[in-house]
Amino acid sequence: MAQLTDDCFAFDGPLITAADALARILGNLTTIADVEMVPVSQALNRLLAEDVTAPHAVPPYANSAVDGYAVYHADLNADADTILPVVGRVAAGRPLGRPLKRGEAVQIFTGAPMPDGTAETGGPDTVMMLEDCRADDDGTRVVLRPGIKPGANRRLAGDDVAAGSTVLHAGSRLGPSELGMLAACGRTEVLVRRPLSVALFSTGDEVTEPGTPLPPGALYDSNRYAIGAALQSIGCAVEDLGILPDDPARIRATLRNAAARHAAILSSGGMSMGEEDHVRAAVEALGSLNFWRVAIKPGRPVGMGLIKSETGHKAVLIGLPGNPVAAMTTFIAMARPVLLTLAGAAVTEVARFRVIADFGYKKKSGRREFVRARLDGRDEATSLPRAVKHGRSGAGVLSSMVGADGFVELPEDDTHLEPGTTVDFLPFAEVFR
Known part of the structure; x- marks a missing residue:
C-alpha cells in the first residue's frame, strides 16, 4: 500500500472555492488501495487496476x-x-x-x-x-x-474491437458491460483494487442510536447511516464504529486503533472549537489536521488530516459537519473525490446535466450553493428537464433530501436566479451508485 505524505492536506489559507480546494488536495494524493486478482464473475462494481487489451479481434471472424x-x-x-x-x-x-x-x-x-x-x-x-x-x-x-x-x-472481424487495442482502462468501475467485454476478450480473471477500508463514527453525548429510548435533549444519529450508505455506494468497505461519547481518552484510543486497520476514517460532528468538541484535539494529538474553509452552502469547514497508528501506519481523517444536509453536501463535494482518488478511481467528478430552474433564488457572491431540487417534467420551450426547489434550505433539514433528485448547483459569481434560467444539475443517481 502506498504511503501518504504528512503535508498532503496542508492548508492554512482563507476561504477557498470547492474547485480550488479539490485541485490542491487531489494534486497531492495518490492511490493507496492494494490490488488483487479476482474472477470476472465476482468483479462487479470493483475498480480496475490494469489496462485491458484485446488479445484477439472481437468478433474474431467476419x-x-x-x-x-x-x-x-x-x-x-x-x-x-x-x-x-x-x-x-x-x-x-x-x-x-x-x-x-x-x-x-x-x-x-x-x-x-x-x-x-x-x-x-x-x-x-x-x-x-x-x-x-x-x-x-x-x-x-x-x-x-x-x-x-x-x-x-x-x-468484419474486429468490427467491435481490434486485436491489441485497449478496451478498458485502469481506474474504470466494472459494470455489467465491462464484465461482458472482459469475457468477450477471453478473460476469466481481472486485476482490481481492493475496496478502500473506511471506519465511520459519529460523536456527541446528545447523539443516540435509533431503536433505543430518546433521552431529553438528544436526537437519533442519522449521519452515520446516510454517510455509511454513501461510502458503500462508491465501493468502500465500511466498519461502523458507532457513536463515540464526548470522552477525550476514548476518542483518542478509538482513532489510534482505527488508524491501524483502515485507510481512512470519517467522522461527523465534534470538529469545532467548543469545549465538548474533542475529535479535533484527538486528531491533532495523533497526527495532523487542517481545516479547509470551502465556500459552499450548505457546509462548513471540512477537517482533513492524517492519523498515525502505533505501528506507524497513516490513515486519512475526514471530519464532516454535524448538520445532516451539510454532512451530505460536504461528502459529495469534498470527501467523495478524495476517497475515490485513494481507492484508485480514474474519474472522481460527478456528471452534471443542464436543466431549467422553475424557481427563483438569491445567494451571496463568492459562494457555491447546492439547492435541493426535484425534476418535474420538461420545459416546453427547450425540452430540458424542469427543476423544482424541494423542501426548506436549512443545513439540518434532512427531510429536504428525501424526495429530491439532486442539487441545482449555483456558481460563486451568481447572486440571484430567475425562473426559466438554464442551470447545472447534480443528480443523486450519479453520486450514489
Whole structure:
C-alpha cells in the first residue's frame, strides 16, 4: 500500500472555492488501495487496476448481421434479379467447411461465420436479407433482388474491437458491460483494487442510536447511516464504529486503533472549537489536521488530516459537519473525490446535466450553493428537464433530501436566479451508485 505524505492536506489559507480546494488536495494524493486478482464473475462494481487489451479481434471472424444469403457482390446484376445456386447453409458455430466460389450462394444465419473464399476471390462480401430473396421450393436456387450495396449486412472481424487495442482502462468501475467485454476478450480473471477500508463514527453525548429510548435533549444519529450508505455506494468497505461519547481518552484510543486497520476514517460532528468538541484535539494529538474553509452552502469547514497508528501506519481523517444536509453536501463535494482518488478511481467528478430552474433564488457572491431540487417534467420551450426547489434550505433539514433528485448547483459569481434560467444539475443517481 502506498504511503501518504504528512503535508498532503496542508492548508492554512482563507476561504477557498470547492474547485480550488479539490485541485490542491487531489494534486497531492495518490492511490493507496492494494490490488488483487479476482474472477470476472465476482468483479462487479470493483475498480480496475490494469489496462485491458484485446488479445484477439472481437468478433474474431467476419459474420452475418442478418438471416439471408451470402454472395459475392460482383455476381449480382445491377438492375435485374440474379439467380444463383445454393450450395449449403451456414449457422452459428457451423461453418460451410469449404471456400465459396464465384457464382455461388449460401444460406446464412445471424452471427454465422462468413464463408472463406479462394486466394483469387477473397471470399463473399455481401449478405442479402431473407426478406429480399426468393428461394426455389427445393432450396437449390435463390433469386436475389438488385440494388444492394457491397458489404451490406456483413460484420468484419474486429468490427467491435481490434486485436491489441485497449478496451478498458485502469481506474474504470466494472459494470455489467465491462464484465461482458472482459469475457468477450477471453478473460476469466481481472486485476482490481481492493475496496478502500473506511471506519465511520459519529460523536456527541446528545447523539443516540435509533431503536433505543430518546433521552431529553438528544436526537437519533442519522449521519452515520446516510454517510455509511454513501461510502458503500462508491465501493468502500465500511466498519461502523458507532457513536463515540464526548470522552477525550476514548476518542483518542478509538482513532489510534482505527488508524491501524483502515485507510481512512470519517467522522461527523465534534470538529469545532467548543469545549465538548474533542475529535479535533484527538486528531491533532495523533497526527495532523487542517481545516479547509470551502465556500459552499450548505457546509462548513471540512477537517482533513492524517492519523498515525502505533505501528506507524497513516490513515486519512475526514471530519464532516454535524448538520445532516451539510454532512451530505460536504461528502459529495469534498470527501467523495478524495476517497475515490485513494481507492484508485480514474474519474472522481460527478456528471452534471443542464436543466431549467422553475424557481427563483438569491445567494451571496463568492459562494457555491447546492439547492435541493426535484425534476418535474420538461420545459416546453427547450425540452430540458424542469427543476423544482424541494423542501426548506436549512443545513439540518434532512427531510429536504428525501424526495429530491439532486442539487441545482449555483456558481460563486451568481447572486440571484430567475425562473426559466438554464442551470447545472447534480443528480443523486450519479453520486450514489
